[in-house]
Amino acid sequence: MPFEIYNTLSSKKEEFKSIEPNKVGMYVCGPTVYDYDHVGHARTYLSFDLLNRFLRFLDYQVKYIQNITDVGHLANDAEVGTDKIQQKAQDSGQSVKQVIEHYTEAHLKDMEALNIIMPDNFPKASEHIADIIEFIKGLTEKNMAYVTSQNNVYFSVSKDMDYGKLSHRNLAEIITGTRVDSAADKRSPADFALWKSSPVTVSDYTWESPWGRGYPGWHIECSAMSRKYLGDTFDIHGSAIEHVFPHHENEIAQSESLTGVEMAHYWVHSGMLTTHGQKMSKSFHNQVTVQDALKTYTNNELRLAFYQTHYRKPFDYTKESLEQGVSLRHKLFSGNDLLPEKTDQQVWQGIIDALNDDLDTSKALQLWGENAKLVSREDTGKLFEIFGLVYKPITENEKASELAKDRDAARASQDFLTADNRKAELIQMGYEVLDTPNGTVYVPR
Ligand SMILES: [Zn+2]
Numbered sequence: 001m002p003f004e005i006y007n008t009l010s011s012k013k014e015e016f017k018s019i020e021p022n023k024v025g026m027y028v029c030g031p032t033v034y035d036y037d038h039v040g041h042a043r044t045y046l047s048f049d050l051l052n053r054f055l056r057f058l059d060y061q062v063k064y065i066q067n068i069t070d071v072g073h074l075a076n077d078a079e080v081g082t083d084k085i086q087q088k089a090q091d092s093g094q095s096v097k098q099v100i101e102h103y104t105e106a107h108l109k110d111m112e113a114l115n116i117i118m119p120d121n122f123p124k125a126s127e128h129i130a131d132i133i134e135f136i137k138g139l140t141e142k143n144m145a146y147v148t149s150q151n152n153v154y155f156s157v158s159k160d161m162d163y164g165k166l167s168h169r170n171l172a173e174i175i176t177g178t179r180v181d182s183a184a185d186k187r188s189p190a191d192f193a194l195w196k197s198s199p200v201t202v203s204d205y206t207w208e209s210p211w212g213r214g215y216p217g218w219h220i221e222c223s224a225m226s227r228k229y230l231g232d233t234f235d236i237h238g239s240a241i242e243h244v245f246p247h248h249e250n251e252i253a254q255s256e257s258l259t260g261v262e263m264a265h266y267w268v269h270s271g272m273l274t275t276h277g278q279k280m281s282k283s284f285h286n287q288v289t290v291q292d293a294l295k296t297y298t299n300n301e302l303r304l305a306f307y308q309t310h311y312r313k314p315f316d317y318t319k320e321s322l323e324q325g326v327s328l329r330h331k332l333f334s335g336n337d338l339l340p341e342k343t344d345q346q347v348w349q350g351i352i353d354a355l356n357d358d359l360d361t362s363k364a365l366q367l368w369g370e371n372a373k374l375v376s377r378e379d380t381g382k383l384f385e386i387f388g389l390v391y392k393p394i395t396e397n398e399k400a401s402e403l404a405k406d407r408d409a410a411r412a413s414q415d416f417l418t419a420d421n422r423k424a425e426l427i428q429m430g431y432e433v434l435d436t437p438n439g440t441v442y443v444p445r
Helices: 039-057 084-092 096-113 129-141 171-177 218-230 241-259 290-296 299-306 319-333 345-356 361-370 377-387 398-412 416-428
Strands: 004-007 012-015 023-028 061-066 145-147 153-155 192-197 214-216 234-240 264-270 273-275 431-436 439-444
Touching: 004 264, 023 039, 023 218, 039 061, 039 096, 039 234, 039 264, 039 273, 039 290, 039 299, 039 377, 061 218, 084 096, 096 290, 129 145, 129 153, 129 192, 129 214, 129 218, 129 241, 153 241, 192 218, 192 241, 214 218, 218 234, 218 241, 234 241, 241 264, 290 299, 299 319, 319 361, 319 439, 345 361, 345 377, 361 377, 398 416, 398 439, 416 431, 416 439
Parallel strands: 023 061, 023 234, 234 264
Antiparallel strands: 004 012, 145 153, 153 192, 192 214, 431 439
């Protein structure tokens, strides 16, 4: 069966067809760099890493762009709040630049620690101000945007007949749902900022523009940068489900009003992450950072836990759900020296068909876990690559192998002190030690 993916735009699964043969352009909204990534971010980036890896498995060359938002993301959707990064700088006594550099570096480190294939480019909003200004000028010339007496520029939502097509809402619903404290100089509460004036130089992150000194709105950054790196129309635009509205709806409005063509063919959104049923959020004090999660679980375990739930469904981050990742890792990592020469074709086809069906990792992993010993070493390697697992053959270390044998011998002769010592040495070498019917098994962590 061909690869099908769920498209938020059409609300259904569609066969994936790239614009150019064997090439895919993919844009995923990156972080606003004012804090550490938490496991909710990890889930989003791991969902798109899987999509990237599966497309590569299908022989597509993927050009992957993930932006860095370093200006313009306000704390309040109605665009009257403070800039999240500026706020962090004020609260922590650092400069805006220090905050941006620190959290950008932390984000890249987390991506690496999660074994995510690095995007081809991480464009920063602050380094694309000229492109953004050009974009906004184009929209004002087309009369799709207006400048107010306060030198703010807003997109005029009522002029865009398609507005609401991604989130499947109509304008009346959107206006009713808009917060009452929206900026006073907007013509309609549904309009959104393209450029915010900032006459007082509060930081280095303001720029001269045809409308005076200021900074760009959050949504326009993605429209300008995706266009610059992937063109007017590209294949896949993705992010977490909470960005469907307003962020992605606004990106579509800006881009398609300017270019007159479809911005992206497939809009892909990963489901939300909760913990014990509650949204993970700063205000609930229940955030787990990626760095903290990786102190308890390995990259392999996090991936295998997340991927046991379909990427569009909510994932509940609990000890129980994470331990399912640990237990699946045990199944997939042990006994790899006993893999057959040839793969059972029915099992293989079942796994690949599941992935072709809108990346049904839940089904694919279940099939693989139950039939791991029917998949050849070579094909097991392919699955490790698709799922981004780091596979280290457990027989590769001679010293570890000696220690395990020693431990088994000591246990057989009831010398539990020596057995415990050998186990401690293995743990110190970075292995997790499991007792199996076949004796000691040590798994790289
Ligand atoms: Zn975006």
